[in-house]
Structure formats: structure tokens, C-alpha cells
Amino acid sequence: LESNDHPKLGTYTNSMRPYDRGMVFEELSDLKQKRAFVESLEISSLAELLRYLSPEEQAIAISFIDQAILGKVLDEMPNDDLAEMLDVLQQDQAAALVNVMSKEEAQIVQDIMTYPAESAGRLMTNRHVWIYPDMTVHESIEKLREYAKVFDTIHYLYVVNEEHKILGAASFRDLLLADAADSIEKIMSKNPITVQSFVDQEEVARLIEQYDLIAMPVVNEANKLLGIITVDDVIDVLIQEATEDIERLSGSGKEITFKTKPVVAFAKRLPWLVLLLLIGLVSGTIISRFEETLATVVALAFFMPMIAGMTGNTGTQSLAVVVRGLTTNRIDKKTVSKLIIRESLVGVMIGVSCGILIAFIAFFWQGSITLGFIVGLSLLITLVFGTLAGTIIPLILHKFNVDPAIASGPLITTLNDILSLLIYFGIATSLIARFPL
Amino acid sequence: LESNDHPKLGTYTNSMRPYDRGMVFEELSDLKQKRAFVESLEISSLAELLRYLSPEEQAIAISFIDQAILGKVLDEMPNDDLAEMLDVLQQDQAAALVNVMSKEEAQIVQDIMTYPAESAGRLMTNRHVWIYPDMTVHESIEKLREYAKVFDTIHYLYVVNEEHKILGAASFRDLLLADAADSIEKIMSKNPITVQSFVDQEEVARLIEQYDLIAMPVVNEANKLLGIITVDDVIDVLIQEATEDIERLSGSGKEITFKTKPVVAFAKRLPWLVLLLLIGLVSGTIISRFEETLATVVALAFFMPMIAGMTGNTGTQSLAVVVRGLTTNRIDKKTVSKLIIRESLVGVMIGVSCGILIAFIAFFWQGSITLGFIVGLSLLITLVFGTLAGTIIPLILHKFNVDPAIASGPLITTLNDILSLLIYFGIATSLIARFPL
Secondary structure, eight states, rough: OOSSOOHHHHHHHTSSOOOHHHHHHHOOOSSSHHHHHHOOOOOOOOHHHTTSSSSHHHHHHHHOOHHHHHHHHHHOOOOHHHHHHHHHHHHHHHHHHHSSHHOOOOOHHHHEEEEEEEHHTHHOOOOOOOOOSSSBBBHHHHHHHHHTTTTOOEEEEEEEEOOBBEEEEEEHHHHHHHOOTTTTHHEESSSSSOOEEEHHHHHHHHHHHHOOEEEEEEEETBEEEEEEEHHHHHHHHHHHHHHHHOOOOOOOOOOOOOTOHHHHHHHHHHHHHHHHHHHHHHHHHHHHHHHHHHOOTHHHHHHHHHHHHHHHHHHHHHHHHHHHHHHHHHHHHHHHHHHHHHHHHHHHHHHHHHHHHHHHHHHHHHHHHHHHHHHHHHHHHHHHHHHHHHHHOOOOHHOOOOOOOOOOHHHHHHHHHHHHHHHHHHHHHHHHHHHHH | OOOHHOOOOHHHHHHHHHHHHHHHHHOOOHHHHHHEEEHHHOOHHHHHHTSOOOOHHHHHHHHSOOHHHHHHHHSOHHHHHHHHHHHSHHHHHHHHHHHHHHHHHHHHHHTTTTOOBBHHHHBBSSOOEEEEESBBBHHHHHHHHHHTTTTOOEEEEEEETTTTBEEEEEEEHHHHHHTTBBHHHHHHHSOOOEEETTHHHHHHHHHHHHHOOSEEEEOTOOOBBEEEEHHHHHHHHHHHHHHHHHHHHHHTTTTTTTTSSSHHHHHHHHHHHHHHHHHHHHHHHHHHHHHHHHHHHHHHHHHHHHOOOOOOHHHHHHHHHHHHHHHHHHHHHHHHHHHHHHHHHHHHHHHHHHHHHHHHHHHHHHOOHHHHHHHHHHHHHHHHHHHHHHHHHHHHHHHOOOOOOOOOOOHHHHHHHHHHHHHHHHHHHHHHHHSOO
């Protein structure tokens, strides 16, 4: 790159593995080098490069691609990756790119972008080869050879009828093991597992995982083949969904990675924290209502963080079980009611054990039966409610399709804080009035 | 199942998809039905069934398999799944199974079990076909046909030399597109991405994800081919690792799913909660040390839960970023120091913003400049320390290979609770002495 010796550079950069090429490009520190890198690449290498870059880096790379070949580069990108790229670009930039693409490709990408975000339709590629049941194995292999240069990630040929409805699939393995003269109908596997275009990507990932597939056909309501989803896209979905779950549980702000700049990370994290700060003031207000009780028995304050913390902890535990379960289970009434009953039982068991334990500790530490009773009973009740809040709130949000980011761990913790203080001071005030310490 | 009509039942149960067969077996509510189900299955269906069952259900199914065919069923299972099954069984049960297996299979499985848990060696299967570079495409396909019945999840043939060192790979696609007389050397892809047997499964998943692979050869130090890892195993690894991350962040106890029984879930969650309860008492002890300060200015208690909660929240945010980042990034000194600097900056920015905000709120609410200053300064300092604790503690644990479950969200939250109370009451006590409210 230093010597700007393009021919030699091109031999090297065009032979890199796509992922490595993307990493090298992102690591280059100055724009001159990035430009030289881009200019050394052939059309197919450029198309691969764009697939492996973050949105910001894509914009940089595109700006260095010669306008004369940009359309060809875009045409060569798999249409799902192309749609994803256009989706995050600003409208005028995306429109400019669509303009240089071939009409056919532009139409396909625009079609894909009509599917809802995170649906099967968005993940699928139309770059697959279909065959008919009356073709022979030999004819099918000939058709595959014809298209093989363009379509590089296929492992199956899909078998359709004249209406393009899916009938079966023939894996490359089936083709290799069959006789050249066999008919496809004879060797294909019938009733392949398919998915409809509007289905959520999590459901697609679940099916691919459960049935150990490496590709899955996407169909419309009439069972017509629209495209295929490959396992590498599903792996990305799994990583993305797990990351979303974790962001949700920790309220850590979307898409903060090791590479995120400090100011960006700050801006993403702040809104949650300010909201939680304001909600946290509600606890303050509650305590101020009980100022008199607290002033009488300052020792009540000693157990305040423990009770609030424990309620938060048990709520977070339940929340984690629910959030993770929602991604790997089908949710129906039976599952939900079983889960709520289970968590209620767990809450009671946890509440009783921890309540008895802390009652004894409080009694021996502060030498007051009343205080021991207040702390123990409060912890018992708050743990039951905390466990249920951590279970039910995310289920309700899921039911009403509310963005589940709202049910984040910190929110459950903060709500449980408030709940626990109300219960603790409520019990303390009424008991102290009757049984002074 | 009701009518116990075995021949008809067998036609149905043997033709099910493996995952569905496993689900149906697990759903059957009585043991008699499970026995009838197992007895209706052929050897290959039984081998598949065992792969898709949870450890408890595997034990039930095994007890119903005729001793005369049990060895054959085990021989037919992929050796990675077999090793996993034996690993969770009790020693005498596992030994009994190894006894009925063929000597060859038993040796292979015992070899696999010598690799460390969660390593590439544990994930690999030896059921793949190797070929030599001087074979023709035609000869390779013949060899594949010979072994195809036994090995059902292969997508590549791996090319080795006479010392079994890996030279390249030929995909089924390469074979289909080549001429029958071509030599393998000519069509194979050279320098395939390989992984050594002791490498952690997360690293394997990362490579498969980055390079969009569907299988990966495992080699020893001398580059000899030991086995292959297929993408379906990697998908299971990704789900398992994400679940572990979430369990870690929420301290929710290992492997609690929607199906876990109440008592089991209780037993898994309780130890953490009791530990956190005891740690929470430390906060109590701290507050009791500052009893005098608190009795003088009861209003300090109003802000206690908010300060402790916010410190916990920012710590959990940082923890989530680190935990997730550890699974998707290579960790070196440069990455770590950049991350710590980034999080320090974020901590300061968050601390200053939230500190100023709460200082004004406290001042207007309680009408005291001193109180406003105490609360604002405390929040600023605790947020900086809380952010750093959430970043550095998991990094240290990772560095020393300590089971990272220890750095769980609740633990960071509880430690941050203690830290924040010390800072808050320390500042309050020294400031109130000089500037009484």
C-alpha cells in the first residue's frame, strides 16, 4: 500500500478471504490507503468487501468505487445483503445507488425491502437454482453448472412445478450419489421444511437449529418458492438476537461494541440512566413519606439496601429465564400459565427461606424480635412479588408486542426497589405502632 | 400408541424427522407409551432419537432399548453426541454402555473424552471421508458413495497426504462442477481454515461465523486431520454460549428453562440469593457505622436507594458490554487498555451529567445547597467507580480464567451498592461536619 504498486497489490488483495479483506480495510487508518485498497479490487472482490463492512465503512468504500463499475458491483452483491445496506443508508444515498443498478436487480431489492424488518423475506436470497421433477440428474447438474459462477453459496437445488410451487429439494450429495439418468422426482426429498416470507427471523433460526439444516426455502401463502435462507445468515441472526437479549437485560444501550466511540457509548447509555434516576427519586419520595418511622427506628435503614437489592436480584433472575425462554420456546397459554405457577412457587420458596434467615440475623444483630419479624416478613413478601414482577412484566410486553427493550433488567430492578420500599416501610410503620421496639 | 399396533406404529415413527421424533418422545406422558415408542424404532432411528433428547430422557430411552441391539445403536451415533451423552451419565452407567459398544467405537469415544470440555476436539466427528490429491474426481465420488450411508452430514471431502496431514478440501459443489477425469489436486481449495483440537468452542464458532463455513477440519499440532466440526454443532454452541452469558449477567442459575421443575429452579437460584443477602448485610453494617450522620440528616436516606441503584445500573451496563465483547472479540492488551480508557471516559461523562442533574433536584426538593452538593458529588464519584468496576472485574476474571459466572450482574450490583454507600456517607459525614444543613 505504501508503494502504491497497484498490479502487485491487486494480486494480493483480490486473493484474500472476504472476511479478512473486510478486516484489513477497516483497520487501514488513512483514507488514501483505503482508496488505493478499493481501487486494487476487482468487481467480485468489491461486492464481497461491501458485505463484510460496517455501515460507516460501507459508505467510505462506496465513495471510492469508480461510478462506471459501481452498478456492476451492486448487481453482484447477494440481494439480502444489498437490501440491508440500502436500509441503513440515508434515503438520497440509497436512491443514488439504486439508480446505477440494473433494473432487474433494483426491482428485486425493492421487493425485498417491502418485507417487514427481521422477517424471513428480508434474509432470503433469490440466487438459487430451481429444477423440475421430470429433469434428469444429468440435466440438473448441467443447469447448476450454468449458474454456478453467479451463485456461490448453494447446497441444494429446489424442485418446483410449472406454477413455481415447491415440491422438494435435491442436495448436492443426492446428485453425486445418484445415477446421471435418474429422474429428479425419484431422488429428491419430498415435503422440505419451508417458511413463509413474513415469519420472524427468530422462528427461522429455531427451525434451522432444530432440524440441523444448512438452507431453507422461503415460500408465499400459495407455497410458491420466493428464495432461500442460508445457515450463515441464521448464525448472524442468532448472534444478533442474543446480543439484543443481553442489551435488554442490562439496559446497556443498543449496539455498543468494543469499537464504539466514548461519546457515542455515552449518548446511548445516558437516556436509560436519566430515566432510572428519575424513577429512583420515587423511592426517595416513598422514604420521605415514612420519615417519622425512619427517624424513630434508624436501624430500619440498615436493611433497606439489602431488601431492595434482593428484590431486584430475584426479579432479574426471573426476567433472564423468561427472556431467554421466549427466544427458544413457542409461547402459548399453557406454557405461560405453567411458567407463572412455577415462578410463584419458586418465589414463595425463596421468600420463606431468605425471610427466615434474615429474621434471625436481624434479631441477633439488633436484639429486637419486632425488628427481626418486620425484616423477615418484608423480605418474604417482597421476594414473592419481585419474582412475579420479573416473570409477568416481560410476558405482558411480549403479548402486546411492545418493544421488549422496555422490560430491561434495570427497569425491573428499579420497579422492584420501589415496590420493596413500600412493603418494607408499610409493614414497619404498622407493626412499630403496635409493638414498639 | 393406544392400540399397541407395532407394525403400523413403526412405519410412522421411523419416518418422522429426527427432531420431531425427539419432541414426541419427550411429550409422551407415561412410560408404557415411551417403551412402545422405543420398541417400534429401527436401529438408525434409535441412534437419531438419542441425539435429540435431554440427558434425563436419554436415560429413559436407553433403558427400553433391547440389550441385543444397544451396542449397534451406540455405534451408529455420531461420536461427538455419544461422548456428550456419556459425559453426563453416571460413571457406572457410562461404563456399562461402553461395554456393549464395538471396541473401535469405544476407543474413538474415549479418545474424544480426553479433550477438555468445550474444546474443538469435543465437537468434532470422525465420520468424514478423506481423499488423496492424486485421486480423480470419479474415484473420489466412488469413495463417497461407499461411505455415504454411514456419514450423513458431510458437505466436503478433505484432501490429505500419506501422513494424513491436511492439504485441502473439495466441496460437493466442486465435485459436481468438475470433469470426472480431473485430479483432485486441480480442483481442491488449498489452505482450508483449520482449528486445533484444544481450541475453545467459542473460537470455533467465531471462525465459522466470520468465514461463513458449513464445516471445519480439526487438526493436531502436526496438522494431521483428526475430524470435522459441522455448522449445526456450532449453532448449538452459539445458543449455549449466549445462554451462559445471560445466566452470568442475571445470576439466574445454570440451565433453568421453561421445563425446569419448581424445586430444581429454587435450588439453583437460592445459593446466589443467600450469598447476595449476606453481602447485602455489609451495606447494613456500613450504614450502621454512619448511624449518627443519618440520625442528624434523615433526608440522606431519601437518596440512598437512588445512588445505590444508579451505581448498580451503570456497572451492569458496562458488564454487559464486556461480557458480550469477550465472546466476539480477540482479547489482547491493546483491546483491553482501549476499552478501559473508553469506559473511564464514559463513566466521567455519565457521572458529570447525572451528578449535576441530581444536585439541582436535591437542592430544589430539600432546599439545602449542602445536601445538593453531597448528593451530586457522591453520584458523580460512584458512577465513575461503578462503571469501572463493571468493566475491570470481568476482565480480571477472564484474564485469570476464573469461572466468569462469578462476575454476575447481581454480584457487581451488590458490590457497587456497598461502594456507593461508603462514598455517599463518607462525603456526607465530612461535609456536614463543616457545612451543617
